[in-house]
Amino acid sequence: MSGFNGIHDRFEQPVSENNPFPVTTVDSNGNVNNVQYPQSTNGDSVYCKDVWIEQSDTTNWVDEDGTGLDIVCIPFTNLHTRIKNNTTDNPKTLLVHFNRTVYATQVGLGCIDFPTDSFSNIKIIALGSGGVERVIADQSADNTKYGSRNIFFPKQELFNAIRIEFHTTDPICISNITIQKVNEVSLSQVERTTNSLKVMSYSHAELHSGDHYLYREFHLVAKDGVQDHLIVTPDTPRWAHMTIATDTVTSSIVVELFEDTVTSDDGTLENSRNRNRNFPDNNTTLVYEDPVVVDPGIPLSSSYFGEGRGSPGGGGRDEEEILLKQNTKYLLRVTEQGIVETVVNIVFDWYEHTNKDEPEP
Numbered sequence: 001m002s003g004f005n006g007i008h009d010r011f012e013q014p015v016s017e018n019n020p021f022p023v024t025t026v027d028s029n030g031n032v033n034n035v036q037y038p039q040s041t042n043g044d045s046v047y048c049k050d051v052w053i054e055q056s057d058t059t060n061w062v063d064e065d066g067t068g069l070d071i072v073c074i075p076f077t078n079l080h081t082r083i084k085n086n087t088t089d090n091p092k093t094l095l096v097h098f099n100r101t102v103y104a105t106q107v108g109l110g111c112i113d114f115p116t117d118s119f120s121n122i123k124i125i126a127l128g129s130g131g132v133e134r135v136i137a138d139q140s141a142d143n144t145k146y147g148s149r150n151i152f153f154p155k156q157e158l159f160n161a162i163r164i165e166f167h168t169t170d171p172i173c174i175s176n177i178t179i180q181k182v183n184e185v186s187l188s189q190v191e192r193t194t195n196s197l198k199v200m201s202y203s204h205a206e207l208h209s210g211d212h213y214l215y216r217e218f219h220l221v222a223k224d225g226v227q228d229h230l231i232v233t234p235d236t237p238r239w240a241h242m243t244i245a246t247d248t249v250t251s252s253i254v255v256e257l258f259e260d261t262v263t264s265d266d267g268t269l270e271n272s273r274n275r276n277r278n279f280p281d282n283n284t285t286l287v288y289e290d291p292v293v294v295d296p297g298i299p300l301s302s303s304y305f306g307e308g309r310g311s312p313g314g315g316g317r318d319e320e321e322i323l324l325k326q327n328t329k330y331l332l333r334v335t336e337q338g339i340v341e342t343v344v345n346i347v348f349d350w351y352e353h354t355n356k357d358e359p360e361p
Contacts, residue, residue, distance in 0.1 A: 046102060046179040048073040055097035055161070060087050064173075072096055075177035080112050082175045091123070091140075091165040092172050098160055103182045105156040107137070107164070110176030114147020117173030121166055124151055126159035134159050140167035154279070155209040156182055158354075210279030212351040215272045215287045219334075221253070221344050227334040229346060230266055230288040235327035240285040242350035243320045246334060251342035252306045254335045260297040261331040267291035272348070285324065287348055296331050304337075324350075 051072055058071040064082040067074060072094075074083050085092045107124050111117050123140040125133050135157040162179070166172045221227045233240055246255050267288040274281050300322075324330065334344050 045181055046076060046098070046104075046177075048076045050098050050100070050102070051076060052097040052099045057093070057095035058083070060089065060092065061085050061094060075174050079110070079176050082112060082117070082173055084117070084171060084173050085166070086171045088169040090169050091121075091167045093166075094164045094174070096162050096164070096177070101158050101160055102179065103156065103158050104153075104179050105182055106150055106152045106180060107162060108148075108150045108176070108178035108180075109146070109164075109174060110148045110178075111146070111173040112175040113173055115145065117171065118145035118147055119149070119166060119172045119174060120145050120170065121168040122146075122149065122151060123165040123167060124153075125163045125165070126153065126157055127161040127163060128159055131161075140165065143168070150178075155211065210274060210276045211353065212275045213272050213281075213283040213285075213349075214275050215270060215348040216346070217270070218343050218345045220341065221251075221334060221336045222341050223251075223336055224338050225336050225341075227344060227346075228267075228289075228291055228293060229270075229332045229348075230261065230263065230291040231324065231330040231332065231348065232266065232286045232288065233324050233326050233328050233330075234284040236284065237326065237355040238284050238352050239326060239355055240324040240350045240352055241321050242285075242324055242348060243322070244332060245345075245347040245349070246305070246332075247345050248305050248307065249343040249345075250307055251339040252304065252337040253342070253344060254302065254304050254337060256296075256302045256331075256333045256335075257300045258297040258331040258333070259300050259325065259328060261291075261293060261329040262295040262297065263291045263329065264294050265292040266329075283350075284352060285350060291331070293331060296333065297329070 048070075053070045053072055056072040061071050061083045062085070063069070063071055063074060064084045067078070067081050069077060069081075071083055074081050083094075085094075109119060109122070111119055120143055121140050122137075122142070124137045126135045128134045135153045135155065137151045137153050139151065164177075219227050231240075231242075244257065246253070267290040270287045270289050272281065272283050272287050274283070332346070334346070336342055
């Protein structure tokens with residue numbers, strides 16, 4: 001027999017050399033692969049297989065339902081089994097360590113017995129190597145008793161462990177911990193009105209994460225005058241992905257960009273703004289005006305613009321973006337071409353992102 005019915009008949013027959021179905025697979029720990037123990041792929045969220053049991057700390061937490069599982073795995077395995085901490089310790093701490101670095105933006109908690117049991121006063125710390133605190137979501141002052149709570153970090157972050165603290169003397173119940181993994185390419189979502197697919201560019205995603213910055217100013221440049229701006233990058237792998245735009249109103253200008261500029265004075269520090277106004281202006285790449293230049297450095301580009309013209313290339317961000325070198329000074333020099341005084345607009349637009357090619361955090 002062929003087609004679906006033939007396949008169906010094979011499942012009805014005993015397993016043999018000629019009929020090897022069905023096949024059951026297990027992981028390296030002997031767990032049968034199923035919804036809680038999927039095969040070794042990255043997966044959409046953290047499972048028990050992702051948890052490094054020996055490096056986790058469940059001191060004073062108990063297996064409330066007698067499952068016999070490792071306590072740290074219970075909230076990742078069954079939504080209806082609980083771990084509880086009935087001590088009066090403040091804070092009560094649960095440390096969950098992972099086998100591999102996780103990239104995520106939230107932690108979800110649940111308690112199946114709510115409102116009989118609950119949790120409150122939550123503080124979640126995402127930890128890097130050596131216990132370095134990478135990002136913190138602090139709701140420890142919130143005394144509300146919760147049965148379900150999704151807690152978002154201020155931004156997406158890489159981390160090796162999470163420390164969940166409950167800053168209360170009351171008993172704490174947890175039956176579910178959900179950590180949704182983030183993929184850099186998974187920036188799409190469905191628009192709710194039309195159910196159409198929306199795609200968000202990476203630079204726009206960085207705006208939403210609070211890591212996208214802007215400097216935009218106009219300057220009056222005299223005939224034969226020069227307007228200098230200095231860009232200084234930090235000595236960290238938090239690299240600046242920058243686009244530069246200029247234009248002139250009434251004259252012609254030459255715009256030059258130099259790398260490894262040497263200065264005796266960096267000039268006046270200018271205000272750069274976070275493009276997401278819900279976040280602070282905490283850019284680590286800095287912009288200065290009127291530096292004292294000893295050596296302009298290595299020329300990277302040179303463009304000539306006539307009246308009312310600007311922004312070389314005219315392409316999208318992919319064509320215009322430059323990834324600046326860390327711990328380096330760049331000089332943007334605008335020179336009026338001996339015609340007439342003019343207004344020049346200058347825009348630096350950049351997001352800051354930690355280089356992923358460095359060793360894991």
